[in-house]
Amino acid sequence: MVKPYNQMKQLGDNSTEEKILDAAKEVFMKHGLYGARMQDIADTAGINKALLHYYFRNKEKMFDKVFDGALAKFFEQLDVFSNNELSVKKRLFIYIDNIIEFYAEYPQMSMFIIKEIGNNPEIFKEKVHVAKKNKTLRLIHVLEDGMKNGEIKKIDSAMFMINLQSLCSFPFLASPMFKYSLKAQGKDWEKDFNSEKLKQSVKNFVEFTLGK
Amino acid sequence: MVKPYNQMKQLGDNSTEEKILDAAKEVFMKHGLYGARMQDIADTAGINKALLHYYFRNKEKMFDKVFDGALAKFFEQLDVFSNNELSVKKRLFIYIDNIIEFYAEYPQMSMFIIKEIGNNPEIFKEKVHVAKKNKTLRLIHVLEDGMKNGEIKKIDSAMFMINLQSLCSFPFLASPMFKYSLKAQGKDWEKDFNSEKLKQSVKNFVEFTLGK
DNA sequence: GTCTATACACTGATAGAC
DNA sequence: GTCTATCAGTGTATAGAC
Numbered sequence: 001m002v003k004p005y006n007q008m009k010q011l012g013d014n015s016t017e018e019k020i021l022d023a024a025k026e027v028f029m030k031h032g033l034y035g036a037r038m039q040d041i042a043d044t045a046g047i048n049k050a051l052l053h054y055y056f057r058n059k060e061k062m063f064d065k066v067f068d069g070a071l072a073k074f075f076e077q078l079d080v081f082s083n084n085e086l087s088v089k090k091r092l093f094i095y096i097d098n099i100i101e102f103y104a105e106y107p108q109m110s111m112f113i114i115k116e117i118g119n120n121p122e123i124f125k126e127k128v129h130v131a132k133k134n135k136t137l138r139l140i141h142v143l144e145d146g147m148k149n150g151e152i153k154k155i156d157s158a159m160f161m162i163n164l165q166s167l168c169s170f171p172f173l174a175s176p177m178f179k180y181s182l183k184a185q186g187k188d189w190e191k192d193f194n195s196e197k198l199k200q201s202v203k204n205f206v207e208f209t210l211g212k
Numbered sequence: 213m214v215k216p217y218n219q220m221k222q223l224g225d226n227s228t229e230e231k232i233l234d235a236a237k238e239v240f241m242k243h244g245l246y247g248a249r250m251q252d253i254a255d256t257a258g259i260n261k262a263l264l265h266y267y268f269r270n271k272e273k274m275f276d277k278v279f280d281g282a283l284a285k286f287f288e289q290l291d292v293f294s295n296n297e298l299s300v301k302k303r304l305f306i307y308i309d310n311i312i313e314f315y316a317e318y319p320q321m322s323m324f325i326i327k328e329i330g331n332n333p334e335i336f337k338e339k340v341h342v343a344k345k346n347k348t349l350r351l352i353h354v355l356e357d358g359m360k361n362g363e364i365k366k367i368d369s370a371m372f373m374i375n376l377q378s379l380c381s382f383p384f385l386a387s388p389m390f391k392y393s394l395k396a397q398g399k400d401w402e403k404d405f406n407s408e409k410l411k412q413s414v415k416n417f418v419e420f421t422l423g424k
Numbered sequence: 425g426t427c428t429a430t431a432c433a434c435t436g437a438t439a440g441a442c
Numbered sequence: 443g444t445c446t447a448t449c450a451g452t453g454t455a456t457a458g459a460c
Contacts, residue, residue: 189279
């Protein structure tokens with residue numbers, strides 16, 4: 001605070017706390033709570049290990065901060081379904097655009113969330129409960145209303161949701177695998193895959209499944 | 213070997229080595245090489261920690277055994293594409309049946325493989341190279357041949373493969389998440405999802421995408 | 425606020441009795 | 443082959459100087 005100069009640090013606008021959180025996000029997403037190392041986080045943030053404990057008492061509290069942030073952003077994407085002025089399909093298209101851009105920015109987020117949910121179901125249960133209260137996340141209810149008033153075809157709404165999530169998140173999650181398996185078949189991931197192509201592909205799936 | 217009795221062990225037909233490998237598979241799949249604990253593996257196998265080192269020198273060698281087995285089973289599913297006597301679509305349908313049954317049995321396998329590939333790209337590169345040599349994995353080439361002779365519609369083969377993999381593996385990988393997000397919306401994962409439903413759903417996608 | 429030094433628990437690995 | 447005991451290395455966390 002009282003430092004008159006700013007040597008050795010390239011990012012003067014980032015506070016130490018923010019740098020730590022960014023580093024923690026990166027490392028926790030890669031290795032999870034269990035596998036992440038405090039030294040790794042400190043190195044990534046470019047600061048000392050002891051400072052981690054100064055800002056966030058201990059490892060678990062630091063992890064909670066990161067996990068809460070990730071989960072909040074994840075649920076935020078579902079807000080669009082509360083907008084009853086748009087058609088069901090329009091809302092789905094907006095959701096597809098948003099969630100794919102979200103995953104493009106945080107490719108490991110879905111794996112991170114899935115993994116930590118699997119390790120700690122009780123914690124997630126409670127957090128979902130809060131998110132549900134505040135945001136009324138209801139993809140499935142929107143679909144079922146749309147089926148009742150004939151706006152879309154009659155489908156298995158749960159399976160549709162599962163398919164939709166699969167198409168949108170898996171490519172980012174599995175990119176290291178696709179990179180190599182495409183290369184082995186004479187294709188190039190960086191060339192053959194991008195977010196816009198994926199968006200179009202998922203929208204085709206929606207059009208086909210829900211009807212014109 | 214010279215033990216005349218078999219107290220305390222419920223599975224007499226399983227050798228210690230197999231019990232360790234089963235336990236190791238379970239723990240490594242959950243936590244990865246990094247996060248897995250030898251004590252955890254020993255407890256799961258119901259034996260002592262020292263025995264792990266007796267059978268498999270060290271942690272990494274044990275992990276390699278598990279990872280190699282997983283990868284081999286994974287690539288095995290691609291064999292069907294080498295059978296040129298079947299139509300493209302028939303081969304795809306068989307693949308879908310097989311890979312979904314495979315994931316149903318090893319739900320965490322795809323996450324395990326993806327994660328470890330991400331952590332150790334060089335190792336995977338080499339293993340894929342071997343698998344490629346022995347098994348001629350060519351989903352994409354099969355598709356492109358089918359397009360040339362008019363058997364299927366002209367499509368983006370790389371994106372099709374990505375979509376297909378997404379639909380088949382993500383539901384198993386993300387089941388902890390789906391379990392809670394479905395429950396929050398008044399649905400029940402155990403009731404609304406099963407392998408047969410998923411197979412049909414993916415086949416519908418294939419029919420739609422490749423044409424009748 | 426940030427660092428160094430260090431306490432203390434845990435983890436992978438080995439030695440040696442049986 | 444399987445166990446107990448134990449070591450060296452690493453990990454989280456804290457104390458204290460600046």
